Amino acid sequence: MRARNDNGDTVVGLEIGTTKVVFMVAEQRDDADITVRALATHPTTGLRKGQVVDYESARTCLRETLHELEQNYSIPIHRLFLSLSGPHIQTSRNRGHVAVLNDDHEITEEEVRHVKQVAAAITLPEDRVVLHTIFGRYRIDDEQSVLRPEGMEGARLSADMLAVHGSQTHLRNLAKLVRDLDLECRATVFSGYASAAAVVRPEQKRSGVVVIDLGGGTTDYIAYASETIAAVGVLGVGGEHVTNDIAQAFGLTTREAEHIKLDHGSAWPERTTKAIELPRQYNRKRTVPLASLRTVIHARMEETFGLIRERLESEGILAHVGAGILLTGGGALLRDADVLAEKIFGKPCTVASPWRLHGEGMADRPELATVAGLVRFGLRNESDAGRRSGLFDWLRVVWAGDDEGVEQDDIFG
Numbered sequence: 001m002r003a004r005n006d007n008g009d010t011v012v013g014l015e016i017g018t019t020k021v022v023f024m025v026a027e028q029r030d031d032a033d034i035t036v037r038a039l040a041t042h043p044t045t046g047l048r049k050g051q052v053v054d055y056e057s058a059r060t061c062l063r064e065t066l067h068e069l070e071q072n073y074s075i076p077i078h079r080l081f082l083s084l085s086g087p088h089i090q091t092s093r094n095r096g097h098v099a100v101l102n103d104d105h106e107i108t109e110e111e112v113r114h115v116k117q118v119a120a121a122i123t124l125p126e127d128r129v130v131l132h133t134i135f136g137r138y139r140i141d142d143e144q145s146v147l148r149p150e151g152m153e154g155a156r157l158s159a160d161m162l163a164v165h166g167s168q169t170h171l172r173n174l175a176k177l178v179r180d181l182d183l184e185c186r187a188t189v190f191s192g193y194a195s196a197a198a199v200v201r202p203e204q205k206r207s208g209v210v211v212i213d214l215g216g217g218t219t220d221y222i223a224y225a226s227e228t229i230a231a232v233g234v235l236g237v238g239g240e241h242v243t244n245d246i247a248q249a250f251g252l253t254t255r256e257a258e259h260i261k262l263d264h265g266s267a268w269p270e271r272t273t274k275a276i277e278l279p280r281q282y283n284r285k286r287t288v289p290l291a292s293l294r295t296v297i298h299a300r301m302e303e304t305f306g307l308i309r310e311r312l313e314s315e316g317i318l319a320h321v322g323a324g325i326l327l328t329g330g331g332a333l334l335r336d337a338d339v340l341a342e343k344i345f346g347k348p349c350t351v352a353s354p355w356r357l358h359g360e361g362m363a364d365r366p367e368l369a370t371v372a373g374l375v376r377f378g379l380r381n382e383s384d385a386g387r388r389s390g391l392f393d394w395l396r397v398v399w400a401g402d403d404e405g406v407e408q409d410d411i412f413g
Helices: 055-073 107-118 168-180 191-199 200-208 239-250 254-263 292-313 337-345 366-382 389-393 396-400
Strands: 010-018 019-026 034-043 078-084 090-098 128-140 145-147 156-167 184-190 209-214 219-227 228-234 275-279 284-289 324-327 349-351
Touching: 010 168, 010 366, 019 055, 019 366, 034 055, 034 191, 055 168, 078 128, 078 168, 078 191, 078 366, 090 107, 090 228, 107 128, 107 156, 128 168, 128 184, 128 228, 145 219, 156 168, 156 228, 156 275, 168 184, 168 275, 184 191, 191 228, 191 275, 191 324, 191 366, 209 292, 209 337, 219 292, 228 292, 239 254, 239 292, 254 275, 254 292, 275 292, 284 292, 324 337, 324 366, 337 349
Parallel strands: 010 078, 078 184, 209 324, 324 349
Antiparallel strands: 010 019, 019 034, 090 156, 128 145, 128 156, 209 219, 219 228, 275 284
């Protein structure tokens, strides 16, 4: 067993993505900003779309990345916060109601706790596990919508709840990977929420904003509207699909396709007669028309953004997004991705990197949003673990491999 890090202000985030594994060790400064003490990345093997498909390869990949971190920085790792994504992530909504029985009908903390319990009491299939319960606005007497009802008066209090849940099988397999490294997972966080925690500023949250994390195998999104989290979702498409589209369109290997995507790709189509010359193979010159390359990329990116827009419009959320769209994740580095997103959503769009994050090489790194959000989440919750002990208790069952149910917890209050 590795030695425990006794610095209570230091946490470790682990992102096991489709294309990369990232460990980040960070600590909180006196001004509440975050300093990164160590960072280790490694190409992912054994996973696809956030799910384990080759256990031994995935374990070897994690072990090598962890060894690199400990060797290069002399930091023993004992416990961590883990991100989770994949098409298996889904959401369910519920509304709970309680009567306000006080003589003066004043709503107290007790009524708020009770209505949360009622709203969170949803029934899911046995193979599903709740990751987060997100409470939005409350309603008093089914009319007045409020953020904090304590101290107000009414006969009935209602609460809207959004549950984010995933496949228990996928969670158990990730849990086993971590246990096999003699590590303790403190909590599992939906990667879309982690990314939002890293890049969204308070004023953007108040105005309404959509965060889209463009990953290698999946695209996560989370929308804030009316000062609450209004929508969460995952698409099973990402940067790998763009690369595969290029490879199939021009008869290239995935390595060649990835190379020209990074060096010459753009999400915005362009009229040009230029051609990209590829390295000679078998003494044969090969070229790819630049306009055709960008047309292929544009088609996939337009479809991805379009699907998210349709979902947000169907729920009436997009009209309440005043601060626009934030693109993050490795896919946000694709040239003109923000230009296309601005056209599709009809909102201003920005490529967003983690803010209030310090350390060498930490500036302008949208690809680190998820793991940076994990450490921010971890620092906030470790320092407040006593009050929010349920956040860590619910996970005990899955990480220990028991067969009982798990508890839900509100981490968004």
